[in-house]
Amino acid sequence: MNDFVDRELPGARFTNVKLPDAHLTDVDLHGAQFTDVNLRDAHFTNVGLHGARMRGVDLSGGHLTDVDLHGAQFTNVGLRDAHFTNVGLHGARMRGVDLSGGHFIGVDLCRTVIDGDVEGLVINGVDIAPLVEAELDRRDPERVKMRPTTPEGFRAAWDLVELRWSQTVDRARTLPPEKLHESVDGEWSFIETLRHLAFATDCWVRRAILGDPAPWHPLDLPWDQMEDTPGVPRDRAARPTLDEALALRHDRMATVRTLVDSLTPESLAARTTPVHGPGWPPPEAFGVGECLRVVLNEEWYHRKFAERDLAALEA
Incomplete structure (x- = not known):
């Protein structure tokens, strides 16, 4: 067991350290940096992590x-x-976070913004996901x-x-070209968004459905949380x-367009042949309709x- 009690370790650096089942009580770790650290099943009690940085850290089962x-x-x-x-x-910002199966009891969610996939989200005993879907469909009836x-x-x-x-795109063309490379609130720029959608099509249509193991273009842009993969481009510095x-x-x-125009009930119901080699999606059989719905989403x-x-950039 690794015990840390009543310690001051501001700005400490932990790299490639294994501290499973560690117990930290009354410890000041503000500004500390943790890189590739195993803290599985650790217990933190009255610990200051103000401004800490954690990358590649396993806190599974932690308290x-x-x-x-x-x-x-x-x-x-x-x-x-x-x-x-x-x-x-308070004021936390979470991006690309999986909270599936979580339980939040006695929480304060006032003035909280959530964007993402919502399914089976129960708030105060009410499954709100169908309510959210219905409201979004009401706002834009073509969404269905x-x-x-x-x-x-x-x-x-x-x-x-x-x-x-x-x-x-017509709206984007009204902006100065340099604005289309500008990030708003940490999100992808307009041109990065176009590059990511090309990557999504390469993944789910050209690779998964059409069977090309390496359909990538140098400008393809994977999602940020995807691990670097040999042969799959990720040039964030590109400025096309x-x-x-x-x-x-x-x-x-x-x-x-060519694919959907040729769809038949039989081809839509078919399953893909697993495609091997570096890239995404993994070598599994998917329903053709499932792949196309990912692209639509x-x-x-x-x-x-x-x-x-674009509205923010125009302002």
């Missing part, structure tokens, strides 16, 4: 009680089955087209994607022009985010 996390940053941190008691997360089940439905959905994105990004984008959209939400950020 945190009376812990100050103000200004702390967590990147690639495992908190599966962790317990937080009397922990302040993004849940197709027939070949005709997929064609209509892609018609809508093409129409909405053409309007968004809008027209260069659109050339790739239009090519990938044309691939989807990416298209719908990233356009919504792009419109939100």
Whole structure:
């Protein structure tokens, strides 16, 4: 057992350290840096982690009680089955976080914003996910087209994607070119969004459905939390022009158009052949419809985010 009691360790650095089942009580670790540290099943009681930085840390099964996390940053941190008691997360910002199966009792969620997949979210005994879905459909009745089940439905959905994105691109063209490389509140820039959607199509259509093990383009941009993978590009420093990004984008959209136009009930119901080699998705068999719905979901939400950020850039 690793015990730390009544210790002051401000600014300490922990790298490639294994401290499973550690017990930290009355310890000051503000500004500490943890890199590739095993803290599985650790117990933190009255621990100051103000401004701490954690990257590649396993806190699975941990118990945190009376812990100050103000200004702390967590990147690639495992908190599966962790317990937080009397922990302040006021003003916390979470991106790419999996909270599935979590239980939050006696929490304050006032003025909280949640964007993401919501399913089975129960608040004060009420499953609010169906209520959220119904409200989003009410706000934009065409949103229901993004849940197709027939070949005709997929064609209509892609018609809508093409129409909405053409309007968004026209809006983007009214901004100075340098603005299209500008991030709003830490999100992808407009051009990075186009690059990511090309990557999504390469993953789920060109690789998963069409069977190309390495369909990547140098401008493809994976999601931030994806681990670096040999052969899969991730050039965050690239600065293509809008027209260069659109050339790739239009090519990938044309691939989807060709596919949905040729769909039959039989081909839609088919399952893909697992594709091996570095990349995403993993070598599994997927339903063709499942793959296409992933693409539709990416298209719908990233356009919504792009419109939100364009409004901020225009202001």
